[in-house]
Amino acid sequence: MNIRSGILLVALLVLCIGFPPAEAASLSGRSSTQALWFSDEFGEDHFDLSQYLRFNARKLDSKDTLSATGYGRAWGDAAQGGGVEGRLYYLYIDKKDLAKRTDVRVGRQFFFVSAGSAIVDGARVDTRPFGPVAITAVGGRNVLFNTTGEATKRGDFAAAVQASLTNIPQGSADLSYFISYDENDLAKEIVGLAAAKRFSKYGELYTQLRYDLLSEVWNEIQAGARTAILPKFIFTAEYFRSIPVFEATSIFSVFAVDRFQEVLFRAQYDVDPKLSLNGEYRNERYGGGDKANAGEVGLRYRPRDGISLYGAGIWRTGTGGNLAGFEISGDTVFRKNYILSAGVQHDSFRRELGTGYDSATRFWVGGEARLKKNISVQARIEDTISTDFNKDFRGRLALNVDF
């Protein structure tokens, strides 16, 4: 945890002092102590020791309108050294009904609206000022993570506002605006629209649109229809299009780009409560006549409670290379407190500039034992064998304590 995160934590604690205490506050959450070992792509061994903590404190005031929530981790690499790293994902206070029909959240938090998403150190206000209209306003310091820590610079901000209609029968409509600053310079400005409408048993229509105001392009267009009119059968048809949008402060924002387009058909069929099938076909186009066809077919079988088997095959042909693969995995629960899980993934692939097919296979096995009602131990190991790696052995051991 860095200095900023520490300051945030202290500020939140000070805020709590201002509220009348509840008679019996409740605290719940999870502590997870994990050990992870692996070799990176350059053959260097790593042994990470991580401590995760998630908590939720409620009933902090007499009317239970105040709560505090947090989640973060600290970890270090015992094999490579380098000290202890920290990452605070969120730490915020919720206050319900601070004003009439208005909730407030203060602190580090993840937000997502139809125009974009971010983690910010800031505030969020949810209000229903009149009738069916709900408004969300959120913003603050834009928290950017890199591989090991935070990369936020002075003057990095992100904010959004979303207006929603909450009473559309079997439907929703949200209009939002997202803005971000890079060192005090405007970096992104996007308008988003998301809407969905269900037509009883016949199915539903949905769409999400994102328009980049600075580049004047449709950043994303997604529109689709789903139906479950046939018993046990769900069918989806969808169109998706996107153009990468760079921050205005990046030199890449001035370069021409091609759009990516995808037409997708997806189906799921539940033969009976024990057996279900799913499949997907995608036609992808990258611009300049480049394209690919891809798909996946899967089968899930649950012979009885506590046992689940899944098998799937994937394929892709076209620009960039060809790929065919499968995966098989299974879970079983025995004596209620023990779970055993295992799987294998295999891919055979030929990259665009390659001359022949290579292959890669990953095996994994894991288990969980609930030692007490609130204490569990998890272990998972995996190994990958591929053209470049005779072995890529890695594992994770976790001790979870719920409180």
Place this chain on the structure above:
Amino acid sequence: MKKLPLLIVVVALAAGATMLFAAEDHRPYREMKIPECTECHRESNVIPNHGAAWNTEHRLTAVKAGANCAMCHEQSFCTDCHFGGGIDANLHVSTDRGPNYKPKNHRSSFIEVHPISAFDNPNSCARCHPASFCSDCHKRFRPEELMFQSHRKGWSDLTTTPGGPKHSTFPPDSCQTCHPGSVLPAHQWSGAHAREAKRNLPTCQACHADGDICLKCHSARTGLRVNPHPDNWGSIKGKLNRAAGQRTCVKCH
């Protein structure tokens, strides 16, 4: 009269708002199994949204006002995949280099397969990885070893004679032996780079974060002065210039 269409839209929205739709409180059901949820949802004509494609389907469900995800899921459920983490470690999920989750499409040896996956939606990688994540690894490779047409020596795979050895098998000082007096196109920049860049520019950004290598040819002041701008440049250049505080434009102009 110009306001008539707006008025019609407002009236239509108000009419549509006559039925109050209240989302049901799902907290009592959070311990139920997915098939049990499905059974109830179908009886209510609600298409189940926790099926096999949940990974790619949940976004629209999550962004709408009143989304009830939080009734069953902590916010860590979102951040573990979107920003790394793993406090609710899933036995099916692998980790990347460090204690972060890998998404579903990072299957088998993703290091080797990812050049193919990179052709998919160019926004998808950037949702989780900053450009530096890619360059941490790519900068350790020689450019001509990467699977980019534009970065490979155009002549190196050509054979000297049909069925003969490739050009790459000869040392550079032997070129003049077979090509006396020629201007050899050694390390010639391939014309394929423009096509590759337009198709997946974030990949270029991964290694050339500041674009310096691009500006050797695309600058308005130096080099070949090749114009890189999109078709709508005339209408957006002012906006971008003002937004970035002229940080970007002065790099070339």
